Every structure is written in C-alpha cells, then in structure tokens.
Amino acid sequence: MENPKSQRFGNSTLFPIGHCVLLPSVTTNNPGQDGDDSPDHVAARIEQNPSQAVGDRISNQDFNAWYEDRQIEQNILDGKSYFNGPSPPKDPDRHTPSKLLQCHRKASYARQNAPREGTSPEGLFWIGSEFEEQIIVPYLQSIVPDELYVQNSLWIDTTISNDEVEVHLRGSTDPAIVTSDADPVYLTEIKTTTSLDHLTEPKEHHRAQLHAYLYALDKEYDYPITNGLLVYGSRKTLDIKVFHVTFDEVFWHRIIEWMTTQTEYEEVGELPPADPEREWECSYCSYKHRCGEADTPYSAIGHDGLLPLLDEYDRQNLVEYLEAHTDADAKLTPTLAHAHPDLVEEYGAFDWSCPRCDNTYAWECRGLGRRYDGPARLSELPR
Numbered sequence: 001m002e003n004p005k006s007q008r009f010g011n012s013t014l015f016p017i018g019h020c021v022l023l024p025s026v027t028t029n030n031p032g033q034d035g036d037d038s039p040d041h042v043a044a045r046i047e048q049n050p051s052q053a054v055g056d057r058i059s060n061q062d063f064n065a066w067y068e069d070r071q072i073e074q075n076i077l078d079g080k081s082y083f084n085g086p087s088p089p090k091d092p093d094r095h096t097p098s099k100l101l102q103c104h105r106k107a108s109y110a111r112q113n114a115p116r117e118g119t120s121p122e123g124l125f126w127i128g129s130e131f132e133e134q135i136i137v138p139y140l141q142s143i144v145p146d147e148l149y150v151q152n153s154l155w156i157d158t159t160i161s162n163d164e165v166e167v168h169l170r171g172s173t174d175p176a177i178v179t180s181d182a183d184p185v186y187l188t189e190i191k192t193t194t195s196l197d198h199l200t201e202p203k204e205h206h207r208a209q210l211h212a213y214l215y216a217l218d219k220e221y222d223y224p225i226t227n228g229l230l231v232y233g234s235r236k237t238l239d240i241k242v243f244h245v246t247f248d249e250v251f252w253h254r255i256i257e258w259m260t261t262q263t264e265y266e267e268v269g270e271l272p273p274a275d276p277e278r279e280w281e282c283s284y285c286s287y288k289h290r291c292g293e294a295d296t297p298y299s300a301i302g303h304d305g306l307l308p309l310l311d312e313y314d315r316q317n318l319v320e321y322l323e324a325h326t327d328a329d330a331k332l333t334p335t336l337a338h339a340h341p342d343l344v345e346e347y348g349a350f351d352w353s354c355p356r357c358d359n360t361y362a363w364e365c366r367g368l369g370r371r372y373d374g375p376a377r378l379s380e381l382p383r
C-alpha cells in the first residue's frame with residue numbers, strides 16, 4: 001500500500017467544510033502540568049504540593065518513555081546497541097529460527113516492518129527473559145552433572161541450499177548445556193505461557209525453532225548434536241512442563257520448504273496468501289486488519305502505510321513504524337493524529353480528503369473520521 005497522501009472520509013456533500021471543527025491547539029497527555037518545566041518553577045511546584053508533584057508526573061506515557069530510555073541504555077551497556085531503533089527490512093533469503101512455520105503473509109508483514117496493530121507485547125518479552133535468566137538458568141546449573149556447564153546462549157549462522165534457492169539462518173539459542181571447553185552437548189528452548197493445562201505436546205513452531213539450532217550446531221561440530229528440551233513455564237503458577245525433542249529429518253525438510261517458499265514470495269515482491277499455519281493464528285495476529293481477517297473493510301493491503309481511519313495502533317508500535325519509515329515520508333493519519341497530537345510536530349500528519357471531490361481538510365478537523373459508512377467508502381481509499 002502506498003502511503004496515502006491524505007485520509008478520506010464519506011460523502012463530502014453530507015459533510016462540507018463548514019462542519020469542520022478545528023482544535024484550538026495541540027494538547028499533550030500530561031494533565032496537571034502547567035507547561036513551565038524550568039527548574040525554579042518545578043521546585044516551586046514541589047514545595048507547594050509535593051505529593052501532587054509526583055502524582056502529576058506519573059502517567060502511562062511517561063512510564064513508557066522512561067522504560068524505552070532504560071532499554072536503550074541497557075542495550076548500549078550490554079554491547080547490543082543494534083537492538084536500539086528500528087530494524088531494517090529482512091533480505092528475502094534471511095531467516096530467523098523464532099519465526100519459522102508461521103503464516104507466510106504474517107511473516108512477510110513482520111519481515112518488511114509493516115505497522116503492527118494492537119499493543120506491543122513488551123511485558124511478555126520481559127517476563128520471558130526474566131523467567132529464563134533468573135529461574136531456569138540457575139535451575140539448570142543446579143542439576144547438570146559436575147563435568148558439564150550452562151551457557152546462556154550460542155550463536156548460529158548457517159546456509160541451506162534447496163534446489164536453486166539458498167537460505168541463511170541466523171539466531172541465538174536459549175541456554176545450552178556445554179562441556180568445560182564450551183562445546184554444546186544439549187540445547188534448551190524456554191517458553192512462557194498463560195497455562196500448561198492443555199499442553200500435551202510441544203508447539204510446532206517451537207519444535208521448528210529448536211530444530212534450526214540443532215541443525216546448525218550439528219553441522220558446525222564434528223559430533224552429533226541431535227537432542228534438546230522444550231521447557232514451558234506457566235506465567236501464573238511458575239510450574240514447568242518439559243518435552244524432549246530429537247532432530248527429525250522429515251520435519252526439518254518441511255521447515256526448509258517453508259523458508260524456501262517465503263524467500264520466493266519476497267524475491268518477486270509478492271504478498272503471500274492469507275494461509276495461517278494454525279487455527280488460532282489470525283485472532284492473535286498483529287496484522288489481521290490489513291490482511292483482511294478482522295471485522296473491518298480492509299483486505300490484502302501491502303506492507304507500507306497506516307490503515308486510514310483505524311485507531312488500533314498503540315503508541316509504541318506507531319512510533320516504531322514512523323521511525324522505520326522516515327525516508328518514505330510516513331506520517332500519522334488524521335485519526336491517529338487526533339489520538340496522539342503530540343506526535344504531529346515530529347512526524348507530521350496527512351490531511352483528510354474526500355473520495356468524491358478531492359477536497360482536503362486539515363487533520364485538526366474533528367468528526368470527519370467517523371462519518372464513513374462501510375466497505376463501499378473504504379474501497380475508495382488510496383491503497
């Protein structure tokens with residue numbers, strides 16, 4: 001989808017420009033502040049009412065900004081500054097073990113940095129990494145035999161040829177059991193989940209991830225590395241369920257076919273078909289609106305552009321998308337500009353426009369976005 005030059009609304013004869021209500025000014029989400037943050041003024045405010053000064057400061061937006069700054073600092077401290085800022089779109093031949101065997105269209109949206117709908121799963125990432133580092137690693141250390149050790153992760157980088165197509169697989173494992181020379185003998189893959197109740201076998205994409213690591217390490221070392229453990233931890237009870245996984249050639253071949261197909265779609269710039277690998281995949285998909293699997297009139301939209309009139313992008317996903325597309329002149333849609341007016345100065349906003357008469361209206365006009373009336377109107381939106 002090309003970036004819309006403007007966001008359109010319904011029949012312009014019903015909603016002429018005289019109905020446009022301009023916002024008096026851009027507001028911010030920091031209620032209670034008087035706008036003067038000079039040190040003297042802040043000190044005076046604190047002195048007058050210390051508890052209110054703290055209370056006024058605390059907000060979700062402020063917390064998220066603080067958390068993001070902290071992550072940036074931590075990544076730099078860890079020598080992983082490449083995690084800061086948006087990642088570039090993936091080359092068609094590059095694959096990541098954690099993204100195998102999922103819907104090809106979803107993979108394509110994620111790989112090409114299409115804007116994510118809904119909320120960002122930061123909390124799940126944090127819990128997953130804490131569970132692994134603070135609980136599972138010490139536990140593994142306590143149970144490995146004396147001659148073996150636990151290593152946080154191993155880097156893999158391998159190339160696989162399938163007929164005419166060559167694919168590259170890169171990533172890092174979860175904790176591995178290694179010898180005193182740091183040679184791997186056994187791998188683990190740690191996952192957290194809401195409940196272990198109905199988990200009777202490992203999930204296929206998790207098996208695929210572990211297979212990718214086993215394949216790469218088995219190829220790298222001159223002894224077989226064919227076994228691993230998939231450990232699921234309940235985020236509610238902290239119970240675990242463990243599955244032993246042995247490398248399976250037939251299953252691995254299916255994974256290679258998946259990577260090859262994904263690469264082929266991307267090499268020709270084609271949006272893959274909507275074909276979820278698992279029944280429930282669409283309901284949790286971060287691209288279900290642009291894909292056409294939600295109750296909104298969009299379908300098979302390409303990788304670029306925020307969906308007009310849709311307000312289901314959370315702030316973090318939105319900023320990530322805008323940051324990743326600064327070269328492509330990405331801007332907020334008017335709907336999103338109304339939801340996040342403080343972002344307009346930095347990223348800009350498209351105007352509203354009418355599909356019938358090509359009139360445009362400043363994004364500050366209120367009320368226009370709600371006046372569309374279904375698929376017939378939205379089919380006229382720029383794609």
Ligand code: SF4
Pocket residue numbers: 103104105106273274275276281282283285286287288291292293
């Ligand atoms: S909504 Fe379903 S079919 Fe569409 S990209 Fe997501 S997982 Fe695939």
